[in-house]
Amino acid sequence: xxxxxxxxxxxxxxxxxxxxxxxxxxxxxxxxxxxDRQLELRVADGESGSQASARMTTxxxxxxxxxxxxxVVVVGHVASLSVTLAQLCGLGARVWGSPLPHAVPYLVxxxxxxxxxxxRPT
Numbered sequence: 313x314x315x316x317x318x319x320x321x322x323x324x325x326x327x328x329x330x331x332x333x334x335x336x337x338x339x340x341x342x343x344x345x346x347x348d349r350q351l352e353l354r355v356a357d358g359e360s361g362s363q364a365s366a367r368m369t370t371x372x373x374x375x376x377x378x379x380x381x382x383x384v385v386v387v388g389h390v391a392s393l394s395v396t397l398a399q400l401c402g403l404g405a406r407v408w409g410s411p412l413p414h415a416v417p418y419l420v421x422x423x424x425x426x427x428x429x430x431x432r433p434t
Contacts, residue, residue, distance in 0.1 A: 317371035320389035323358035342391055346398045347405040361395055368396035376422045390414075401429035 344350040351361030421428045
């Protein structure tokens with residue numbers, strides 16, 4: 313089942329740009345979200361880190377509730393998953409510079425009180 317909440321971070325009118333300045337700004341904003349927890353920042357008229365993380369958290373909570381006690385596979389996007397898991401699991405600065413690799417399983421666990429990311433692939 314596809315969930316629109318699992319989409320990549322939206323950067324509004326700058327979407328699909330090849331402008332190196334916008335790409336640098338996007339990387340700087342993502343770093344600020346993950347390392348500095350400055351979630352109010354955004355690229356152009358796109359989503360803030362708070363909006364992206366809230367959207368993704370809603371999807372992950374829904375999946376966890378719908379499949380309580382089960383193991384499921386969730387496929388998402390690097391930036392939106394990285395900022396959300398950094399918030400949910402308290403990963404922060406220690407994961408900056410090592411983005412989630414493509415197509416590598418990554419175990420994320422949820423109990424009633426919290427989320428846990430035991431080991432992160434590099």
